[in-house]
Amino acid sequence: MRAMVESAAIEDQDFRLEARAWLAAHFPPALANVPGLLFQGSRAAADANPDYQLWRAAMTGKGWGVPNWASRYGGAGLTMAQGKIIGEELTAIGGFNPIRSYGTMMLGPTLLEYGNEAQKLEHLPFIASHERRWCQGFSEPGAGSDLASLTTRCTDMGDHWLVSGQKIWTSGADEADWCFALVRTDTSRKHGGISFLLIDMASEGIEARPIVLISGSTHFCEVFFNDVKVPKGNLVGEVNQGWTIAKRLLQFERNSLSEVKADITPLAPLAHDYVGTDALGRIDSPDLRARMVRNAMRHEAYLATVRRIAQEAKNGGPSNGVSTLKNLWSGIIQERSELLVEMMGANGLGWAGEPYSDAEREATHAWLHSKAFSIYGGSYEVQNNITAKHTLGLPG
Amino acid sequence: MAVLNEEQQMLKDMAADWARERMPVTALRALYDHGGGGRAEALGYDPDAWAEMAQMGWTGIVAPLEHGGSDFGCMGLGLVLEQLGRTLAASPLLSSALIAVSALRLGGNAAQQARWLPGLADGSVIGTLAVEEGPHHAPERTALVATPAGDGWTLNGIKRPVQDGMIAHLAIVVARVEGGGGDRDGLRLFLVPTDAPGLTREPLDQIDARRPATFTLTNVAVGADALLGGADLLDQLLDRAAIGMAAEMLGIADQAFDTTLDYLKTRVQFGAIIGSFQALQHRAADLFGELQLARSAVEAALVAIDNDDPALPRLASLAKAIVGETVHVISQQMVQLHGGIGMTHEHDAGLYLKRACVAAQCYGSTAWHRERWARLNRY
Ligand SMILES: Cc1cc2nc3c(=O)[nH]c(=O)nc-3n(C[C@H](O)[C@H](O)[C@H](O)COP(=O)(O)OP(=O)(O)OC[C@H]3O[C@@H](n4cnc5c(N)ncnc54)[C@H](O)[C@@H]3O)c2cc1C
Numbered sequence: 001m002r003a004m005v006e007s008a009a010i011e012d013q014d015f016r017l018e019a020r021a022w023l024a025a026h027f028p029p030a031l032a033n034v035p036g037l038l039f040q041g042s043r044a045a046a047d048a049n050p051d052y053q054l055w056r057a058a059m060t061g062k063g064w065g066v067p068n069w070a071s072r073y074g075g076a077g078l079t080m081a082q083g084k085i086i087g088e089e090l091t092a093i094g095g096f097n098p099i100r101s102y103g104t105m106m107l108g109p110t111l112l113e114y115g116n117e118a119q120k121l122e123h124l125p126f127i128a129s130h131e132r133r134w135c136q137g138f139s140e141p142g143a144g145s146d147l148a149s150l151t152t153r154c155t156d157m158g159d160h161w162l163v164s165g166q167k168i169w170t171s172g173a174d175e176a177d178w179c180f181a182l183v184r185t186d187t188s189r190k191h192g193g194i195s196f197l198l199i200d201m202a203s204e205g206i207e208a209r210p211i212v213l214i215s216g217s218t219h220f221c222e223v224f225f226n227d228v229k230v231p232k233g234n235l236v237g238e239v240n241q242g243w244t245i246a247k248r249l250l251q252f253e254r255n256s257l258s259e260v261k262a263d264i265t266p267l268a269p270l271a272h273d274y275v276g277t278d279a280l281g282r283i284d285s286p287d288l289r290a291r292m293v294r295n296a297m298r299h300e301a302y303l304a305t306v307r308r309i310a311q312e313a314k315n316g317g318p319s320n321g322v323s324t325l326k327n328l329w330s331g332i333i334q335e336r337s338e339l340l341v342e343m344m345g346a347n348g349l350g351w352a353g354e355p356y357s358d359a360e361r362e363a364t365h366a367w368l369h370s371k372a373f374s375i376y377g378g379s380y381e382v383q384n385n386i387t388a389k390h391t392l393g394l395p396g
Numbered sequence: 397m398a399v400l401n402e403e404q405q406m407l408k409d410m411a412a413d414w415a416r417e418r419m420p421v422t423a424l425r426a427l428y429d430h431g432g433g434g435r436a437e438a439l440g441y442d443p444d445a446w447a448e449m450a451q452m453g454w455t456g457i458v459a460p461l462e463h464g465g466s467d468f469g470c471m472g473l474g475l476v477l478e479q480l481g482r483t484l485a486a487s488p489l490l491s492s493a494l495i496a497v498s499a500l501r502l503g504g505n506a507a508q509q510a511r512w513l514p515g516l517a518d519g520s521v522i523g524t525l526a527v528e529e530g531p532h533h534a535p536e537r538t539a540l541v542a543t544p545a546g547d548g549w550t551l552n553g554i555k556r557p558v559q560d561g562m563i564a565h566l567a568i569v570v571a572r573v574e575g576g577g578g579d580r581d582g583l584r585l586f587l588v589p590t591d592a593p594g595l596t597r598e599p600l601d602q603i604d605a606r607r608p609a610t611f612t613l614t615n616v617a618v619g620a621d622a623l624l625g626g627a628d629l630l631d632q633l634l635d636r637a638a639i640g641m642a643a644e645m646l647g648i649a650d651q652a653f654d655t656t657l658d659y660l661k662t663r664v665q666f667g668a669i670i671g672s673f674q675a676l677q678h679r680a681a682d683l684f685g686e687l688q689l690a691r692s693a694v695e696a697a698l699v700a701i702d703n704d705d706p707a708l709p710r711l712a713s714l715a716k717a718i719v720g721e722t723v724h725v726i727s728q729q730m731v732q733l734h735g736g737i738g739m740t741h742e743h744d745a746g747l748y749l750k751r752a753c754v755a756a757q758c759y760g761s762t763a764w765h766r767e768r769w770a771r772l773n774r775y
Binding site for chain 2: 139142144145149168169211212213214215216217218220275285287288291341342344345346348349350351352353354355356364368371372374375376380381384385
């Protein structure tokens, strides 16, 4: 046993060196720490960036965007540990996974568990190459936290499905090629009347209208389905089994939202510049300093918690603590965004133009956007309900 | 709520009605560009609404009778500022009617008062304080210099952000006549008309659409009669500025809370009104408690101005810090409790969040005032 563990560790170390070398040879240095090209970035910007296209092609060819998927699905068939190593090595060079998307984070893992072979072969390779962008058509005006009260109708027309209704807050719907949606196939039951459907956004009868966010971006939309024809084969799992699939998908979503992101740049040097230092070289506002320290310590403890829980779980799948982790992470990162804006003072209040630097404007917009972290993917309150009920065994 | 006399109560009700009708949040929204930031041609205020304010006498509430004011007191002006805060009404009332008028009242000689107060009191002159030079409130680090020239002075330096700077006619400019950064004895205040040769201004595109200014002063010449006072006067002004801003923030917090409470009473999820979930009931109850602290602190500070209370500096910092924390939490919870809709530009929550953040930074942040309170109380 011990010998096995040790030999695995040696293999991991070898793999790390291999990954490091390959990434060094293929990751375009010009893309280091370019946040705009992350998965929520604009499609046009990504398409117009030759470095990004090269990088995407390299990762697609290697299957490292989804390292754990089988190669017939566009992955590299690697172990979880190896996948993690790739992520760590990428982070170390300020890199990012160009394939990371709702497809890789949410739909892919779900299809792997619930899709039939035809569906997997039809969609997974395109997710793995980031050629098909997906959006998540779950929320509706009357169905947010209470997702199961959704009403978008899906009628069996014999040779196809007919979908009618409205979705809202659909991130990236205006840039997406496909949508994984929850639809109602039975109105007599709440949870038991929902199905999971894959819808081609190019289908007739779909309209996506962008909504402007407080951060100024328009990355979410309201989406209208007017008698949209969907092929029979696009239903994942069984009819009326959608809720089970959705719950699993939401676990994947929360898991990815609470994932350890790139190691965040420390705020202290910035604070030294913006706020100044006292005679001992400390940030020149004891109050701000104390709050920054507290946030940084919580962040460090959070990273240790993620590692500990991952070790304890060992199986690699999403665990019970995911709701707790998601709330901790969103709280820490929201507070961090605020501290950043606060330390920038009046320079953190700019919207556009001079004299605000790119970094300052970006910090301000990120602060506004960060307010969504405790809303989407299951709100803070609903995560706490889940923790109370499922982890702590409280009744209700 | 402080016990108001009949006139104060009337003023408050009138201001509340007027703000609701004349300057609802939609009026502020009209100053916004797509998604946030101010429209390029907008000045961050509505001149017609300002004229109406002047007509109602608000611009002269703190000005003495002999110069066209009503000498009604800071408590009265605070009530108005609070009501304007509720609807995020954009106006230079704080800069002009409280800060600039106070500057002349407290520091002006007879000639200076006669020259400026009537215009400020009737609203035909908009005044402001030009104090900040960097991202953080740090008046003692003022670098803008005033050098003696003949029997007057020449001013050189930069001010940013200057609240209402693009629309002000008169700036009270904080300058240094001697000493280096950190030395308060070398500070002086000067009355500078914004059309003075050598003074240029640029708008700042800020998240709350209010468009403060950057002032660049290049060899701006002022006469001997421009000198108003030194660091002690500045302290008095900054106390009033902080308290006035705290009053506005109290209104922001109050309305953010009320709007959120309404939503908790109407939005249905899981077959129930979300306000029936205990988690949200407790959150609302906690926020309500915070609001009580904030109101008491702000009102105590306003009263202290009118009573010339020696505790004024401490109370000013208490008000700004306490209400700063309150408005921070409430504006954030306003977004959170509205869920997805709270994240949209179309909804008011984001406008409250943005204004709250700007207000909290003005005239000393929450951290700055906590630190000052600590010093004043020997912590
Ligand atoms: C930026 C952004 C992107 C999004 N992207 C997508 C997307 O791509 N696809 C998609 O389908 N959806 C998306 N969403 C929607 C998101 O999942 C919902 O906003 C979320 O589930 C909350 O629903 P709601 O907005 O209807 O709020 P509501 O459910 O109305 O909640 C309002 C408030 O009540 C609280 N609350 C509700 N129920 C309870 C309870 N039982 N106990 C205590 N408190 C409760 C909530 O926590 C919240 O604070 C996105 C949202 C945002 C903000």
